[in-house]
Amino acid sequence: MRDLRTIRIFLSLLFMAAAVAALFVGNGVNPLASGAEKVQIIPSALAMTMGATGFWLVATFMFGRIYCSTVCPVGTLQDSATWLRRRILRRSAATPPAPGRSRLIRPFRYRREGKLRFPVLLAYVVCLLLGMTGVAATIEPWNMVRAAARATNPEAASPALLFSAHVAIGVAFAAAVLLAVWLAALWGGRRFCSEVCPIGTVLGCVSRFSLYHIxxxxxxxxxxxxxxxxxxxxxxxxxxxxxxxxxxxxxxxxxxxxxxxxxxxxxxxxxxxxxxxxxxxxxxxx
Ligand code: SF4
Ligand code: SF4
Ligand code: SF4
Missing domain, CATH: 3.30.70.20 (Alpha-Beta Plaits)
Structure with missing residues (x-):
């Protein structure tokens, strides 16, 4: 059973590398990179091919949110923060805090589920229907990374636009959002996944009834x-x-x-x- 974690980490690093290559360099860099976008839920759903979306819904119903632990680049990004968090905790365990002071980062404890995720999902869907793409770039994982990659990806930004103030502001904003998600993960784990991400909310509703569970x-x-x-x-x-x-x-x-x-x-x-x-x-x- 513990091998599952090793396999999961290997897959997440592989998909992360493919996603970074596809988004920052271009889909044509190698076959793995060109497949990185095809296995994502939102690009598949928006392209109306639904192949990847259907696959992940069935996989989630079988095994739970494995999409979130393997394929999603924002999930892997947050895992890098929790990896660092674990190391900080291990180091701080060896040195007790000074009297009267408590530790900034503590081991996780059970938290009850947040109440915001369904209103956020509703707002996301409404904004999508209204064509407000900025919301997707702020809370939907694939578009968050794609927005940050816009400055370097020749398929996402034409050379003429590359140095425009419009693109620069968009890229800076996207990078700030990703940094905020990473810092939030360092502080409190995958709260973005539990309380904000609309994809996570939908997958969570399916995972609740998954055939295999922890x-x-x-x-x-x-x-x-x-x-x-x-x-x-x-x-x-x-x-x-x-x-x-x-x-x-x-x-x-x-x-x-x-x-x-x-x-x-x-x-x-x-x-x-x-x-x-x-x-x-x-x-x-x-
Ligand atoms: S909840 Fe959203 S951001 Fe988190 S891993 Fe799943 S799809 Fe990615
Ligand atoms: S399941 Fe029980 S024994 Fe295993 S790690 Fe959790 S608390 Fe410890
Ligand atoms: S219960 Fe927590 S630690 Fe265990 S697999 Fe799920 S998210 Fe990971």
Missing amino acids: EIDPERCTNCMRCEEACKTQSIKVAGRYVDNERCVRCFDCLKVCADDAINLQRTRNRRINPLMKKRLDGTEP
Whole structure:
């Protein structure tokens, strides 16, 4: 099972390299780069080919949000921040903070789901229908990276436009958005994926009912908290043996840190969480 994480990381780096090559240098640079755009959800949906979109919806229904942990370049960008975050945490664990001071970056803890993601999705769809492309460049992952790549990609910007103030402002804005997402990931993990990204919201609705899901085995779990502390989407609540599979991006970090093999991607449910229990876990009921 832990090999899943290695495979996932390899695929995410491969797709990231292909996406960067396709967007910053041009689709024709090699066959991998030309395929990078074709496997993305939004370009496929907008081109009305729907092949990649249909594939990812079926894959999400089978295994959960694997798109978010392998193919999406903004997901991989955020993972680079959480990788750095883990190293900072490890280093700071060796040196306790001065008396009266608390650490800036702490291990993750379960957070209840945000309420903004559906209004953001609705606003995104309305803006798309109205032709307001700036919104897509701000919150939709493929267009966010494409906007930042506009200055160098000869297919996205003509040489005449390359040095125009209009393009320069657009590229600077896109780069600032990506930087903000990266810093947010350094601070709090994949919150952009859980609370803002419209693609993530749609995939999350499907993933909630996925055939395979992350489950904690109550018989084996020793309450060590390692999985909860490692979960970049803050979807694990060890106390209730609960995993929010809607937010989970199938990074498999939790599988790696569990020394007791008590958390797995599996077909069967160990224990069902009813709505009342979920409310209690979220702290909305006493
Ligand atoms: S939620 Fe959005 S930004 Fe995050 S990995 Fe998925 S598609 Fe990419
Ligand atoms: S890492 Fe494993 S044993 Fe530890 S709390 Fe999580 S599921 Fe339980
Ligand atoms: S529960 Fe968290 S750590 Fe585990 S696979 Fe999902 S997102 Fe990753």
